[in-house]
Amino acid sequence: MPASQAQEAVTVSVFVQRFSATRRGARLARRLATHHLDLWHLPYGSPASDTVALVVAELASNAVLHGRVPGRDFELRLTYDRPAGLVRVEVSDTHPARPGFHGPAAHGPADADGGRGLLLVEAVAERWGVADRTGPGKTVWAECDLGQCR
Template sequence: MFVQRFSATRRGARLARRLATHRLDDWGVPYGSPAADTVALVVAELAANAVLHGRVPGRDFELRLRCDRTAGVVRVEVADTHPGRPECPEPRRPGADPADADGGRGLLLVAAVATRWGVDDRSGPGKTVWAECALSTPHACFERS
């Protein structure tokens, strides 16, 4: 398992994505592989949402990665500390409104590439948004020494 807290900034979100792909490579899921690219996309979207919508000044967000060889998935969890009620955000479809052109479809991408995703309560304020991404090779997730 990989667990790390990041500052709730764009820089923190970018670092989360980079460290996730590094950890996957350590687990035998190489950079640039379909599974690594999928997890990187999911981490980027969920971390960006934590920074944009779940940010509380002075508080970090947390990234957890778990590799389940038996199920053949990598589980990505991003927890924010916003004190609002943890509700399942709705993926937004593109509309005719030009204001929607620059964003709002990250969860639509997550839903498209993940095998499943959802939102859970967390201890303390905030919520955890999670997604499971399929591994392309069943022998992945063996940490290299």
């Protein structure tokens, strides 16, 4: 028998789940995201958990409000790269329209409801963007540098 080889520690964790494109689905995506972060030793209520939860909530909400195609779900993918201290959030939907970001002035009066989700993502994420996906739709992603969370 060959000598046993040492196993490398797992340094990247991934969570993937599809959700119904409803408000309830968006809420469940946020809750399951914080649950998995807690399993990955990023505890509930910590700055890291709160930052990622905000990003998940905003991107999932956008998928439900603006990316919804009747009869189609959205997908959440979280990737935690421990050595890099980075969590990548990806939300994919089947709507072809890409989100627009035109800065604060494009969102209307300061007291208006809605329209600021990507501003929040821009404020708390290291970077974000939109990518094509296999099949219809797009993936909106954001990367959170856990060392920058306060």
